Each structure stands twice: as structure tokens, then as C-alpha cells.
Amino acid sequence: MKFSNLLQYFSPKEKKFYAIFNSAVANILETSNELVSLVNHDQVEERKTIRLKIKNLERQGDVFTRQVFDELNRTFITPFDREDIHQLASNLDDVLDLMNGCSEKIIFYNCTTFSTNMREMAKNIHKGCNELQKAVVGLEGLKSPENIMKACEEIHAIESHGDELYHMAISHLFENEKDAIELIRQKEILRMLEKACNKIEDVADVIKTIMIKYS
């Protein structure tokens, strides 16, 4: 019996997982939006406000992750493999943590200059989170597996593009930046942005694993 045929038998308990994942991914999308905003604001006070917003979103994300783990402990039948649910939740949490880490470094490192490459990387992460939402939301009901796979492919391309942006940014930095402390600042933030982008692909990989098992 196909996964899609099973769906009609889902108990409300199982549906809870989808509800939490949908909230978690909406929270991530909002965070990525704030991250783009953060690297596009010239005033330090505005950046500090945005950073606090991101911190709150990160805390909210922790609540969702804990809810998934609690449901896993309470629920016998899960919509897909327990291990995959666990992986999905913890990778989503990692994406959020890394975006929060970016925003922390920007503030604590006293970062004031945001290069075009850095802004592009933040925008690229936001695009990735957008596709992530499509993929995660699609899991419930599985009405259009093709759309989920398409979003995952898109994320793969976004990650590759992110890699390129990162390499360009790092090369540019080591060629042109003469102020060592400024180089440290930029280098560390770029690396954190790259990590966040990579992690989005890890989520997509978990989703692809789920798709392969159930379709």
C-alpha cells in the first residue's frame, strides 16, 4: 500500500507532527527574512533590534524541536520513520541555530561593513528557506511528490551557488582586505553563512530519504 493511500487513516496524533513541522519551517523562513534585513541595515541600533528578533525566533524554534521530541516519545505510530522525524527536527533546528549564530557574530564582532557577496549569501539562504518550506509543507498528504522533489533539487542548486559565492567572497577578502581585524570579522561571518546554507541541504537530504522510502 502506498504512503498516499495510508494518509486517510492518520490519527490526529500523527497529524500533530505535520502541524509542528509547518510551524517550525515558517519560523525558519521568517528568521531568514530577518537575516537578509540584518545585513541590509546601516544603523547599528536597528541591527541590534533585528538581532533580538532573531534570538526570539531561535527560542521559538527550540520549542518546536522539543515538541517534536516529546511527541516522538508519546506517540507509537508516526507518519514516517521515527529516526527520520528526529533527523528532520534536529536538522531544522540546526539551520535556525546557524542563522542565529550569524546574527550573533555580526553584533558581537562589531561588524559594520556588509559586502555585496555577504548580502547575496544571506539572500541565497532566504531562497533556500523558501524552498524548504515548500518541501516540508508538501509532506502532509503528499499530494504532489514531484513538487517536493523539485524543491529539493532547487535547494541543491542554491547550496552550490552558495558555495560559489562563499569562495568568491573569501578570495576577494584575502586579495583586497588589508585590515586584519576586518578580515577576521568578514571571514567568520561568511563561513557561518556558508554553514547555514549547507545545513539547508542536509534538511533536503532527509526529506529525499523520506520520499524514497514512502513513494
Add this chain to the structure above:
Amino acid sequence: MKFSNLLQYFSPKEKKFYAIFNSAVANILETSNELVSLVNHDQVEERKTIRLKIKNLERQGDVFTRQVFDELNRTFITPFDREDIHQLASNLDDVLDLMNGCSEKIIFYNCTTFSTNMREMAKNIHKGCNELQKAVVGLEGLKSPENIMKACEEIHAIESHGDELYHMAISHLFENEKDAIELIRQKEILRMLEKACNKIEDVADVIKTIMIKYS
């Protein structure tokens, strides 16, 4: 049957685990003490002597970790889940490794300045190790689960405080340090101290998992 009622039936083999863990955590506490001493000594030769002491403590810790793993392979019945024993031993080993890493960096990076924040972070780690000892030693016999949980809560607060200290120290560094090489030194050591402090909480989390399962 409660975990505490089971204890009377423990074979000497099972008791071995507690003995090793108690030695491991005493070793860790001693190391944290040396770490505090390290960042409070002005003479480089004294620091080198302390660093060698820490290196030896780290090697002794490796012996304890190996003993736990050997016992796990030899023993059929263990006082708690094999996986939890494994996690506990390897997380304790990580705490030790990270403190050793701090002391290595201080020497190899030729670090000579120790800020108040850095000293506070080392002291905070030492406090964490102190609570860690209470929690680990309490596992044997489980006479006072409340005290174990209290120590874990304390560790949680210590980790939060460590985070704050770290953020303050990093912000202060990027605002005030004009010598880039000095900034690199301090930044890397602060990060290592923060990692060590975080890892103490990972141990506490394993202990909490054990407590939840058996009480």
C-alpha cells in the same frame, strides 16, 4: 521495580563502572583547577609546567575512558543502558580534551595576557566541574536523586553564565583590541573555553536522561 531497589543486587562488575566514573570526574575536577591556575600565572615557565600537568591529566583521563569501554565489552549486565554509559564516558572525555585544548592553545599561541573575562570563564568551568562531580558521584546508589538534579540545574545556569561571559568577552575584544594577532589569540582561547563549558552541560544532559529512565 525502582532503580534504587535494584542496586542491592549489583555485582562487583557493575560497581566497577561507578568506580571508574568517580575517578574520571575527580580527574576532570583537578584539571579544571589547573586551568584556573594556568590563566592566573604571570610567568611563562610556570604556565608551561601547569600545561604539562594538564597534559598528564588528559592522558590519565584517556585511561579511564578506555577502561569504561573495555568494561562495556566485557560486562553483560550494566548499571544503566550501555548507550548511556558510552555517552557519559565519551562526553566526560570531551570535557577533558577541551580543557587540555585550552591549555595547549595558551602555550602554543604564546598567550601572555589573560583578561578578567577569560579568568572568569575558567573559574566558571571549574564551578561546572564541581557540580559535575556531585552529579556523577551521586549516580552510585542513587540515594539522593534530588541532589543530582540540582547539580544538573546548577550546570545549566553555569553554562548560561558562560555564554554571557563569552559574548561579553568577544564584544569587548572586537571593540578594544587593536592588535590583530592578539585578537586572534584571545578569540580562539575564549572560544575553546566556551566549548569546554558547553560540553559540561552535555554531560549533565546524559545524566538527566539516565535519571529520567531509572527513577
Add this chain to the structure above:
Amino acid sequence: MKFSNLLQYFSPKEKKFYAIFNSAVANILETSNELVSLVNHDQVEERKTIRLKIKNLERQGDVFTRQVFDELNRTFITPFDREDIHQLASNLDDVLDLMNGCSEKIIFYNCTTFSTNMREMAKNIHKGCNELQKAVVGLEGLKSPENIMKACEEIHAIESHGDELYHMAISHLFENEKDAIELIRQKEILRMLEKACNKIEDVADVIKTIMIKYS
């Protein structure tokens, strides 16, 4: 029945694993050779060419890793524990990734100076990969377990030597390098070389685990 006596019954499918591992480790050895070459070339254009070669070898390595995972999914009976095969493949992949990471950093960081210590570290990695090949190739047929164990011991010594080289290099750097950006470059590349060397020992550890189980 001993592992060696079992070998005659191996189906062609199981032999596939050895073939893939042999290709993977030959690929790694070639990469380590290119890495030595990379830090011994004075011309940036030559270095860029070598870096592209390494990138291609890394992609080829990904193919081998995927082949192992695909075979694991397809094959019911494996020459040794599935988990160990998985670990072996993924650790080999990590060795390759880290060497590729070294070469990337050398190019993107615009690194032009290669210290004696750095060259020694690259040579040491190459020696480690050489021993790795002996150990991995020896797994098929297991005709000489002593040689496999000898190669693993050798890798252990190589890793210790690598640690010493790394510490010497880092100490030397922080004592003598006055240009902060150059210090960052060298420091990061040294750390990556050290990581690659450590990872070779992780592979040796997996091989030792396999040997202990089956001999």
C-alpha cells in the same frame, strides 16, 4: 569458523566492496600525492592546476562512497558488519574531503608561502595514506592480518608525529609571524592539514575494529 576460512564462500557481490574500497584508497593516495605537490610549487598558476586535479579526485571519491552505500542497500550479506563498512567508507570520504579542503584554502586564501613545517605535514599525510592503502588492500582475503595491524600502528605513529609538527608550526608562527593576515592564512591551513592527518587515524581505528571482530 575464522573470517579467513569464510572468504572462499564469498559471492561476487561481496567482492565488490573490496574492489570499491581499493579504488577509493588508491584515489586518496593519489590526492595526497597532489597535496604534497601543491605545497611544493612556487607558481600560482601551477598550484591552481593542481587544485583542480584534487577537486576532480574528490568528486571521484564521492562516486566511490556512493557506490559503497548503494551496494550496502542492495546486498544482504556483507563481508563484515554493515555499520563498519559504512564507517570505513564515510571516514575515507572525510580524509579526501579534508585534503580537498586544504587545497581549497591554499588557493582561496591566496597562500603563497609554504613553510618547512607545512611541507612536512603534507608529506606526513602522504605517508599516512600510503599505510592506509596497505591496510585497506589487506582486508580482502585477510592473508596477512599482521601487516594490516602493522600499517595501523604506523598510522598511529604518523598521527603523533603530525601532532608534533602541528604544534611546532603553530608555536613558530605565533612567535615569528608579524603579519596578522599571513598568520591567519598559515594557521588555518596548518589546522586543516592536522585535521586530515587525524582523520587517517580514524580510518585505521575502524580497520582495527574490523580486525578484532573477525580474527
